[in-house]
Amino acid sequence: MWHYLLKRLLIMIPTLVGVMTLTFLVTQFVPGGPVDSAIAQLDSQDSRSGTDGSSGSGGWSYSGRQGIDTQQVEQLTALYGFDKPVLERYWQMITQYAQFDLGDSYFRNQSVLELIKDKLGVSIALGFWTFTLTYLIAVPLGVAKAVRAGTSFDFFTSLVVLVGYAIPGFVLGVLLIVLFGGGSFWDVFPLRGLTSDNWAELSTLGKITDYLWHITLPVTASVVSTFAFKTLLTKNTFLEEIRRQYVLTARAKGLSERQVLWKHVFRNALLPLITGFPATFITAFFTGSLLIETLFSLDGLGLLSYESINSRDYPVVLGTLYLFTLIGLLIKLLGDFAYVLVDPRIKFDAQES
Incomplete structure (x- = not known):
C-alpha cells in the first residue's frame, strides 16, 4: 500500500504541471488579456x-x-x-x-491565497450541505427502491428522481426564486448571502434559524439534480447484490432483513458509491457551486472564479484551478484507500501486477 501511495503521489506532480501548463498557454495567448x-x-x-x-x-x-x-x-x-x-x-x-x-491578484490588491481564504467559507458551507444531503437522501432512498423494486413506490419515486435529474441546478434555482424568492408568487426566502445584516445581534437559536433560512434555496437547487444519479446507482447496486448467493445463505441462517441489508449487502454495495465519491465531492464543493453562487449572489469561490475569468485576472484563475486540481487528486487518492476500508480483500499491488 505504501508503494502504491508513493507512486500515486509522484503521478500527481506531472498531472498538476500538465493542467497548469495547458491553462497557462490559454491565458497567455487568448485575446483581451x-x-x-x-x-x-x-x-x-x-x-x-x-x-x-x-x-x-x-x-x-x-x-x-x-x-x-x-x-x-x-x-x-x-x-x-x-x-x-x-x-x-x-x-x-x-x-x-x-x-x-499563488501570487497576487491583478485588480483586487490581495494575494490569491487571501482571496481564496475569504471566499472559501461560503463554498464549504454550500458544498457541505449539498454533499451530506445527497448521500443522506440518495442511499436510504436507493435501498428502499431496491427492496420494493417493481412496486408503485418504486415507480413514483423513479419518476420524481428522473424529473429532478433532468432539471439542471441553475434552472431549478431560477424556478425556486420565481416561486419562493419574491419573483412572482411568494416572498419566503432571501436571495443574497448566507446570513442577514443583523446576524451578530441574534441569539444562538436565531443565528441557526437565520442561516438555515438563507441556505435553503441554494442547497435545494444543488441537491435535487445531484442526488438523483446516486439514488439510481444505489438501487441498481443493491438489486445486483440482493440476488447473490450469500444473501440467500444469510437469510437461511435466520438473520432479519435489516441485518441482511445493512450488515452484508450494504458493505458490498458501497464500492460503486465510493467510486463516485471524489467526483461528487468536487462537484458539490467547487464545480457545481459556480452557477448557484452567481444565481443566489453568494460570494464564494465559484463566483470569484467567474468574475476573475471575465476580468482576465489570471493569477486568481490559475490559483483557484491549481487548488481545485490538487484537492481533486488528493480526494481521488483517499477514495482509493476507502476501498480497502470497505473491502480489505482489495490489494493494490495485485492490481498493478
Whole structure:
C-alpha cells in the first residue's frame, strides 16, 4: 500500500504541471488579456470625465490602446509581467506554485491565497450541505427502491428522481426564486448571502434559524439534480447484490432483513458509491457551486472564479484551478484507500501486477 501511495503521489506532480501548463498557454495567448482590461477601464474613466475635465454625457466606447498614452501601456505591460518572455513567465509560475505561492491578484490588491481564504467559507458551507444531503437522501432512498423494486413506490419515486435529474441546478434555482424568492408568487426566502445584516445581534437559536433560512434555496437547487444519479446507482447496486448467493445463505441462517441489508449487502454495495465519491465531492464543493453562487449572489469561490475569468485576472484563475486540481487528486487518492476500508480483500499491488 505504501508503494502504491508513493507512486500515486509522484503521478500527481506531472498531472498538476500538465493542467497548469495547458491553462497557462490559454491565458497567455487568448485575446483581451489583463492589459486590455485595464486599458478599457482607463478609457472608460476618460470617456466619462471628458477630455476637458468636464463630465461626459451618454455612454462610452472602448477605443483600444490608441486612446491611452504609450507609456501607460508599457507600464501596465510591465506591471502584469507581460514584458517578459513566455518561458520566463511560465518558469516563474511553476517555481511559485511549487512553494505554494499563488501570487497576487491583478485588480483586487490581495494575494490569491487571501482571496481564496475569504471566499472559501461560503463554498464549504454550500458544498457541505449539498454533499451530506445527497448521500443522506440518495442511499436510504436507493435501498428502499431496491427492496420494493417493481412496486408503485418504486415507480413514483423513479419518476420524481428522473424529473429532478433532468432539471439542471441553475434552472431549478431560477424556478425556486420565481416561486419562493419574491419573483412572482411568494416572498419566503432571501436571495443574497448566507446570513442577514443583523446576524451578530441574534441569539444562538436565531443565528441557526437565520442561516438555515438563507441556505435553503441554494442547497435545494444543488441537491435535487445531484442526488438523483446516486439514488439510481444505489438501487441498481443493491438489486445486483440482493440476488447473490450469500444473501440467500444469510437469510437461511435466520438473520432479519435489516441485518441482511445493512450488515452484508450494504458493505458490498458501497464500492460503486465510493467510486463516485471524489467526483461528487468536487462537484458539490467547487464545480457545481459556480452557477448557484452567481444565481443566489453568494460570494464564494465559484463566483470569484467567474468574475476573475471575465476580468482576465489570471493569477486568481490559475490559483483557484491549481487548488481545485490538487484537492481533486488528493480526494481521488483517499477514495482509493476507502476501498480497502470497505473491502480489505482489495490489494493494490495485485492490481498493478
